[in-house]
Amino acid sequence: MSYIVRARGIHKHFGHLHVLKGVDLDVAERELVFVIGPSGSGKSTLLRCLNRLEEPSSGSIEVAGIDMLDARTDINHARQHIGMVFQSFNLYPHMTALGNVTLALRKVAGKSRAEADALGQAALERVGLADRATHRPLELSGGQQQRVAIARAIALEPKVMLFDEPTSALDPELVGSVLAVMRSLRDSGMTMIVVSHEMGFARAAADRVVFMDDGLIVEQGPPARIFESPAHERTRAFIGQIQRH
Amino acid sequence: MSRWDKFLDTFFNARVMAKYLPDILEGTVLTIELALLIVLSGLLAGLVLALIRSLGVRPVNWLIIFVVDLFRSLPPLVVIVLIYFGLPSAGLSPSAFVSTWLSLALVLMAFAEEIFWAGITSVPKGQWEASRSTGLGFGQTLMNVVLPQALRLTIAPLTNRTIAITKGTALGTVVALHEILGMASSAVSNSYNPSPLVMGAAAYLVLFVPVVVGARWIETRFAWKR
Numbered sequence: 001m002s003y004i005v006r007a008r009g010i011h012k013h014f015g016h017l018h019v020l021k022g023v024d025l026d027v028a029e030r031e032l033v034f035v036i037g038p039s040g041s042g043k044s045t046l047l048r049c050l051n052r053l054e055e056p057s058s059g060s061i062e063v064a065g066i067d068m069l070d071a072r073t074d075i076n077h078a079r080q081h082i083g084m085v086f087q088s089f090n091l092y093p094h095m096t097a098l099g100n101v102t103l104a105l106r107k108v109a110g111k112s113r114a115e116a117d118a119l120g121q122a123a124l125e126r127v128g129l130a131d132r133a134t135h136r137p138l139e140l141s142g143g144q145q146q147r148v149a150i151a152r153a154i155a156l157e158p159k160v161m162l163f164d165e166p167t168s169a170l171d172p173e174l175v176g177s178v179l180a181v182m183r184s185l186r187d188s189g190m191t192m193i194v195v196s197h198e199m200g201f202a203r204a205a206a207d208r209v210v211f212m213d214d215g216l217i218v219e220q221g222p223p224a225r226i227f228e229s230p231a232h233e234r235t236r237a238f239i240g241q242i243q244r245h
Numbered sequence: 246m247s248r249w250d251k252f253l254d255t256f257f258n259a260r261v262m263a264k265y266l267p268d269i270l271e272g273t274v275l276t277i278e279l280a281l282l283i284v285l286s287g288l289l290a291g292l293v294l295a296l297i298r299s300l301g302v303r304p305v306n307w308l309i310i311f312v313v314d315l316f317r318s319l320p321p322l323v324v325i326v327l328i329y330f331g332l333p334s335a336g337l338s339p340s341a342f343v344s345t346w347l348s349l350a351l352v353l354m355a356f357a358e359e360i361f362w363a364g365i366t367s368v369p370k371g372q373w374e375a376s377r378s379t380g381l382g383f384g385q386t387l388m389n390v391v392l393p394q395a396l397r398l399t400i401a402p403l404t405n406r407t408i409a410i411t412k413g414t415a416l417g418t419v420v421a422l423h424e425i426l427g428m429a430s431s432a433v434s435n436s437y438n439p440s441p442l443v444m445g446a447a448a449y450l451v452l453f454v455p456v457v458v459g460a461r462w463i464e465t466r467f468a469w470k471r
Contacts, residue, residue, distance in 0.1 A: 053374055080380040090375035094393045103389060104379035149375070156379060 002029050003062075004160045004191045005050060010059035012045055012215075019045045020056070021215035027160065032192045034202040034223070037212035038238055043195045046212070047162050050193070051082040064159040080108055083153030087165040089145040091137040097124060097148045098133040101155050109156060123155035124148070127181045143174030147181050154185065161185065163194040199242055203227060211235045258440040265432040265441045272428030273448045279346055279424060280411045280452075287350040288407065291357025298358070299365055299387060309358070316355035321413045324348035329420040345417035345424075353410045360402050364395030400467050404460035412453065425449060 005027040012020035019042045027033050035043045048054040050061060052068055052075055061068040064081045091100050101120035105111045111119065124130050127147040137145050146166055153161060163182065167175045179201050186192060186205050196202070202209055202223050209226040211218045213234050219226070230236045246254070298309050316324070329344035339347065368391045376386040418427040429445030 051378055053378060076377075076380045076382050078380075079378055082378070084375075084378040086371060086375060088371050090369075090371035092372065092375070092390055092394075094397070103376070104381060107385050107389065108380035152375075152379065 003027060004029050004031075004064055005193070006060075006062040007046075007050065008060045010046065010049055010061065011057045012042070012049060012054060013057045019215055020049070022059075023212075023215070023217055025210070025217070027191060027193060029191055030189045031207045032186050032194065032205055034206040034209045035193065035195045035212060036197070036199075036202070036209060036238070036242075037218075041212040042215040043212045044164050047084075047164050047193060047195050050162060051079055051084055053084075076108065080104070080156050081159045083150075083156065083158035083161040085146070085149050085153055085161065085163045085166045087168050089137070089142070089149045089169070091145055091148055091152075093137050096134050096136055097129060097140070097151075100137070100148055101152045104152070105155055119155055120151070123151040126154065126184070127151045128177075141174060142170045143177040146170065146178045150178075150181055150185070154190075160191040160193065163192065163196065165195055165197070167196060167198055197242065199227070199239075211238065213238070255438065256440055256443050258436075258438050261432075261436045261438045261440045262444055265428075265436065266444065268428045268432055269425065269441060269444045269448055272423055272425040272445070273452065275342075275422075276414050276424040276448075276452065279342065279414050279417070279422075282346050283349045283353060283411055283414070284407055286346075287353025287410070288357050288403070290350065290354040292361050294354065294358040295361035295365060296387065296392075298362055300383075313355040313358050316351050317359070319352075321349055321352050321410070322416050322419065324352060325416055325420060341417060341420040341422040344420055345414065345422050349410055349413050349416075352413075353407065356406045356410070357403060360399045360406065361395065364399040365391060367398055368394045397467050401464045404463065408453065408456055408460065411456075412449070415449075425452075 003026050005025065007023065007025040010020050010023040010025075011018070023042070023046055025033075025046070035046065037043050045054055049056045050063060050068070056069065059069075063078065066078045066081070067073055068075075068078060092103070095103065098117065098120050101123050102113075102116040105116035105119055106113060109116075121130060121133060124133055127150050129144060129147055129151065132140060132144060132148070137148070140148065150166075166182070167178050170178065175198070179198060182192070182194070182201070183205055194202075194206070206223045208220055209223045210220040211226060211230070211232075211234075218232050218234055219230065226235065227239060230239060294309050294313070298306050325345055325348040328339060328348055329341065332339055332344075365387075372390050372394065373386055376390040377383075381389065414424050415426040417424050418430060421427065425445045425448045429441040432441035433439055
């Protein structure tokens with residue numbers, strides 16, 4: 001099996017807080033890994049360590065064959081291979097949807113404006129928003145904004161996509177449209193790591209569910225096993241709580 | 246002579262006004278030149294300082310904060326006098342024009358830096374993260390993502406401050422600068438009639454009312470766009 005992500009012994013301290021206490025995570029090509037766990041368990045921090053938005057305190061991280069923690073690694077180049085989608089979308093409010101998608105294509109991937117516009121338009125097409133290219137973020141619904149954010153990431157043709165609670169800030173009726181886009185991404189063979197509480201989506205689409213608590217991976221396995229017959233008491237308690245809602 | 250005639254003769258004396266109009270116009274041209282120089286150099290220097298400050302190099306930032314606080318605290322008149330009367334003893338003799346320009350530009354720089362810096366820091370962290378996660382570097386993110394948003398937030402306080410400081414060109418009279426007020430007051434001394442001062446006030450209005458109105462237009466225009 002060829003792995004896109006290999007993380008070993010990741011520790012992260014925020015001052016006195018020990019947020020990650022030695023996490024190992026391997027993600028295979030085309031795999032969809034779902035990371036669940038109570039708030040404060042370190043799942044978002046783990047995700048943000050993978051593209052070095054957070055600097056891990058120790059450990060090793062390899063993404064698409066690049067040693068992410070090597071001082072000689074060009075981090076800006078490496079990040080092109082790692083798409084990231086945020087809870088709060090973080091679209092650039094002063095640019096159109098197309099402008100959001102094409103900025104990195106022009107400034108990082110070195111495309112001409114015409115090339116970038118064509119690729120950007122194609123990316124918006126993939127998330128079903130080709131007709132919103134000239135709209136500004138504030139003229140779009142939350143679901144549409146998040147889909148533009150996904151288009152912004154996939155336009156760079158990343159090797160892996162990180163989703164940090166992509167639907168948590170959305171009104172319930174808008175969640176479906178974002179999950180549908182994630183589903184089609186998954187069907188196209190994108191490797192994905194998703195931090196989310198969308199258990200229905202996890203059941204339907206994930207290859208593997210990772211349960212984290214208190215800075216450690218407690219257990220992991222196929223969604224059916226984690227959800228139906230978790231091995232650990234903490235997993236059972238967490239899943240019980242989630243499913244009651 | 247009625248009181249009304251006396252009033253007109255004192256403040257709106259046509260003969261005196263005609264005689265000194267060329268002087269006032271000359272002063273107006275000089276004031277415009279000076280104001281443009283102050284605005285351009287002051288805002289540019291303030292922006293550059295704010296950009297340097299965003300790099301987060303501590304000793305450099307301490308220096309910036311020190312300079313900025315210094316020129317925000319000193320009255321502009323004190324700066325002008327210090328430069329014009331103080332620097333000659335250090336072997337430099339800046340003209341009245343250069344002294345006034347330099348002083349007001351430094352003061353505007355200091356206030357502009359604080360305003361630009363406040364704008365930059367008010368852009369949410371998520372904007373930096375989104376941009377950096379797609380591979381843009383620090384500088385690219387600053388110029389393409391953060392600064393355009395920051396500048397929009399700074400327009401209102403910046404125009405106010407710019408107008409306030411640019412009006413300080415009148416302080417140049419203290420160092421015998423021949424700007425509007427300087428020309429008007431010497432005309433008053435020569436003619437024993439205050440009409441030139443009325444012309445001077447009119448010249449300031451002609452100069453700054455369009456700036457104030459323009460600023461208001463810019464503010465509303467950019468306020469709606471967000």
